[in-house]
Amino acid sequence: MMSDEYLVECKIDDDDDDDEEEDDYDVKKIHPSPPPPPQFSSTPSLTQVEIRDPYGxxxxxxxxxxxxxxxxxxxxxxxxxxxxSGIAFESMRLWGYRCLSALCAVPLSCLCGCLFALLACMHIWCVMPCIQVCHTCLPCVRSLWMSVVNIFITPFCASVARCCSGINVMYSKE
Structure with missing residues (x-):
């Protein structure tokens, strides 16, 4: 299936206002065809290398x-x-970045790739299985906890409430 970025919009000129005086059989102006998709084009266009920060x-x-x-x-x-000073600043900023990125880009990109691979592996093989086990076991734990609450805690709280229900506190100013 082809993605939407390769679809081409074809503009059809249906304006008959300009052609009222002309016959319908006359040849209309031919619009140039839209450019082909990037993979079929012989001219260079914006590629992934040129757009290095597409999300800003x-x-x-x-x-x-x-x-x-x-x-x-x-x-x-x-x-x-x-x-x-302006020329020196701009050239040092540009060439300093180029030299530092030539030295550091490949090793740091390898480290970042390994870090993201480790995080993905931990998430896929450790975190998500633990979460799924908890979701699977929680109904059993919930029913066990509800039994404990109903057997021990509810009667205790009910008896304390009955004992304290007879207590009246009066507040008066003297």
């Missing part, structure tokens, strides 16, 4: 030079110092 998880990391450094109106450095 790291929106807070879009840092510019003006977000970090700013000079007040009363004190300004030389214009060249400010321009070169």
């Amino acid at each position: 998880v790291n929106k807070h990391l879009k840092v510019e030079f003006s977000d970090v450094l700013a000079e007040p109106a009363s004190t300004h450095s030389y214009d060249r110092v400010w321009v070169y």
Whole structure:
């Protein structure tokens, strides 16, 4: 079954207002066909590699030079110092990230993958079976607990209530 992302919308021009004077047998303008799905296209389109943060998880990391450094109106450095500082900041941010990600990305992604694999394994093979066993055994435990309550606790509470029902407390101001 084909997913919805590969469906193509075909626009059909049914406007007869412009063609009232023309015969219906005239050839209408042919609209260009929509682009083919990405796997059949020979031209590059946005791929998974180009869209690296599709859900906007790291929106807070879009840092510019003006977000970090700013000079007040009363004190300004030389214009060249400010321009070169901006260039140095942007290039060090870009190349520093590239170098650190080249060193750390693969090992950290392996560690994160192992961590998520461990969590998934624990959830599938330990947590969910324990929860299912509890759901299976709870009716038996519930009926046992209700028997204990009805045999021991209910008569005790009823007798204490009868003993205390004759007590009257009067409050008066003297």
